[in-house]
Amino acid sequence: MKSSRFARKIFCLVLLAGISMTASAQMMINGAGATFPYPIYSKWFDEYAKVDPSVRFNYQSIGSGGGQKQILAQTVDFGASDGPMSDDNLAKAPGKLLHIPTVAGADVVAYNLPGNPALKFDADTIAGIFLGQIKKWNDPKITALNPGVTLPDQEIVVVHRSDGSGTTYIWTDYLSKISPDWKTKVGTNTSVNWPTGIGGKGNEGVAGQIKQTPGALGYVELIYAVQNKMPYGEVKNSTGNFVKPSIESITAALATADIPDDFRFSITNAPGADAYPIAGATWLLVYQQQKDAAKGSKLVEFLKWAAKDGEKMAKDLQYAPLPESLQQRVLKRIDEIKMR
């Protein structure tokens, strides 16, 4: 009896030692931030475990705000954000923070009308609707864009996100670019003071509201609209073409947008002929000077892998990959990360 208990104790100790040894052999890289790219990041971490089994990633999708805060406080090894960091926040960083764009997505104009006709929108109508100036579906501005479609004399019920989100950031960034009125009255942020409409929580909240409310119009992520088979409209871009949101038209926006050297760019209202105008990228945030050389070099290896091989997985998950030219620039930036 006694000896068997003793044996069990020894066994447990050996087991514990074994666990702690494997744990110490495996490096843990911690990250936190944006929720929008979470599906593809977790896919990357899974796949990367096969490439380099010695490193494990722990990513917490707590939101872009949290991601920025945690990387500033250096409680994580990398942050993630759906919007570029503001100058104010960057100034708070203890070292130089690099923005590494990974993938992009788009906001679509989703609606609920009898028969769900295919509709076209332009900058004026979208801004007018969201500023509360266009109130009815049969407003001349909308009917002029959609000849052949009979639109009802019905009130437009505007639905927007109530929670702070990268989706809202892209949406308000677009509206600020195309409407001076919006820029002065409302502005760009992850959540804003909406002039009109009702707020739904999350993509599912907005989609639910639109699906349940006849005459509703709102914005959701492209992935979400595709998966839920919601009707969404074409939008006129800066060259005057009506473009359907798709992975190709988002990548076209990335390829033609003016991208500054610090990668804090916006691709809304991009100048390309095939570019969908309401799109945005998502970023990883990494310090240029890595404190922990071993961890830092593993992180760099992963970032390179993500920029080359990881990008190929984007389309399957309905994300738009970076165009070749930008990919090369990103790889060059990753090379600038130094170990101390």
Add this chain to the structure above:
Amino acid sequence: MDAISGPAIAAAEPQSARRVMTPPSRFGDRAFEWLTLAMAMAVVVLVILLGWELCRGSSPAIRKFGFHFLTTSTWDPVAEQFGALPFIYGTLVSSLIALLLAVPLSIATAAYLTELAPLWIRQPLVSLIEMLAAIPSVILGLWGIFVMIPWLRDYPFPLLKRVFGWTPFFTGPIYGTSMLAGGIIIAIMILPIITSVSREILRSVPNLQREAAYALGATRWEVTRIAVLSYAKKGLFGAVILGLGRALGETMAVTMVIGNTPQIAASLFKPGYTLASVIANEFTEATTDLYLQALFEIGLVLLGTTILANLLAQALLQTMSTTSTTRAVQ
């Protein structure tokens, strides 16, 4: 009060028993006393720490906005103008609607279950009500969007508008998502707790009460009203306060159906916003310091509102019990 008198009584008792008791057992008593005191104090310390942390997190915002935070209605994260009034209003009004709907329903249910229901029906009903409490908030919210809202929009709301459209409370376009829908979903969420607590209270009413009333020739309704409900009034009020506490802090389901628009509108068909909802909605993506501090201040206001509402209810209970005793004396 209790924390002071408790140990005093406990300390007085062993003294009289000193001669018969042996020191080791006294040590056990002491240890037990200190242990329970520590546990009771832990709750107090927790609340104080919570308040302190909220104050600390929001102090720059408090300094910047001062009292205006409570009296202005603009919530603009871009311009960093923050006012909490519509959220306070939304929290209070949605909770009030919830109480108005849930209290009569819960107390009637509790009265039926303890006084009138045949025995075979009691247990299944009780289990069902308790199961309602086990439904996760987010599930209830999704049900709210996809089932409750369309139904409310198509049937009860137009009816309310037709009948009560002349009052300012039921005017304007009907979207479904509204302050009223928020109140209704909170009512569903606080129903189980008020019912369960009320049932326990009614069950604890001594049978002598009922028998005395019957002996005086009272009908069943009179027995329930005079002998049971009146006797249990204080306890039932306590159940309502518990429900109110829940209603004020309810977050997820309300956020999904209330419409999340910071405005003060008389019409209950208009969307509203609550304190808890704005924190849940905006905390994760708040990137600037002042914005985050303003959200912390919202948390502080919510804590304050909850405490204030509870104190007010306690005071109401005090006056209610004194008037009832004077009436009894008269």
